[in-house]
Amino acid sequence: MKDTLASQLLKLTVLIKTTTSSQVNSYGTGFLVRKDGFIFLVTNKHVIEGSEKTYIKFFGQTDFVLISGQFVPSDDYDISIYFLNKVPDTVKCISEEFIPSEKDIEELDAIEDIIFIGYPTGLYDQYNHSPIVRKGITATPLSLDYENKSLFLIDASIFPGSSGSPVFRICSNNITITSRGMQKIVTHFLLLGIIAEGYIQGQKKEICLSPNIPAPPVIHRQMIDLGEVIKTKEIITLIENYINFHTTVETR
Incomplete structure (x- = not known):
């Protein structure tokens, strides 16, 4: 495989397997972030909550590795980090x-092409x-906070x-001039956030207080190709809080 920036994106993700006391396995996705010399595994709180054991498999590795220690969760969003x-x-x-x-973020358009990487099902x-790797578009503008939260929606499976x-x-509109005077399009990527959940047909919240109102019809669990994404700044805030806390403790 050619060593490009795009190929390196594949090496960022981590397959997470969790087991419960009843030996039920579940799978989710995580990814690696390096900041100030620290390396973190980032995932959702719901991926690892309730698990008895957590295993991870890195890109190119044949075996799962059992990890110990505690994930650090966000108080406000469905994010957890683990120091590696x-x-x-x-x-x-x-x-x-x-x-x-x-x-x-302010310079992004209302509709942008996106890709996301992980382990669906x-x-x-x-x-x-x-x-x-899968792709889609932003379904709500990045510059706006969806439902007044640090979220946006994507149109993707x-x-x-x-x-x-x-x-x-995906950013592919930067042009540089090579030593031969030729134009070269440079592709780079921006981390926009972390997928938290998908939307399911018929799962809109409803309040039915009166027993005279008939029960809603049963609707099969069908994904409607909308996903909710927590913005990158919440990931960075959680990581910085971890670093600041542990740096302060070590200097005492």
């Missing part, structure tokens, strides 16, 4: 260049131990297992 002492040489971490600034390339997937905006 080290990671295999086969993986990559999201660094500062992927993190959008407020100015970056636990599916992945088991021979090469590589995740699945979201399935169980996609929880925790990183969402990227």
Whole structure:
């Protein structure tokens, strides 16, 4: 596989497997972020909550690894982070260049192309131990807070297992001049957020207080290709709080 920025995105994700006391396995997605020399596994709180054991598999690794210790959850959003002492040489971490600034967000259009990477329904390339890439568009503008929260929606096929997937905006409009005077289009990516959940047909919340109102019809669980994404700034806030706390403790 050619070593490009796009190929490196595949190496950012981590397959998460959790087991319960009744030996039921569940799968979700996480991804790696490096900040100030710390490396974190980022995922959703609901991916690891209620699990008895948590295993992770990195890109290119044949085996799951049992991890111990506690995930640190966000108080306000469905995000948890886990500090990692080290990671295999086969993986990559999201660094500062992927993190959008407020100015970056303001300059985005109301509709943007996006990709997200993960393990829908636990599916992945088991021979090469590589995740699945999918694409879509933003369904609500990044510059707005959906329902007055640090969220936005994407129009994309979201399935169980996609929880925790990183969402990227594809930027391919930067042009540089090579030493031969030729134009070259440079592609880069911005981490827009983390997938939290998908929308299901017929699952809109309703309040039926009167017994005279007939029960709503039963509707099969059909995904409607809308996903809810927590914005990157909430991930960075949680990571910075962790770093600040542990840096302060160590300097006492």
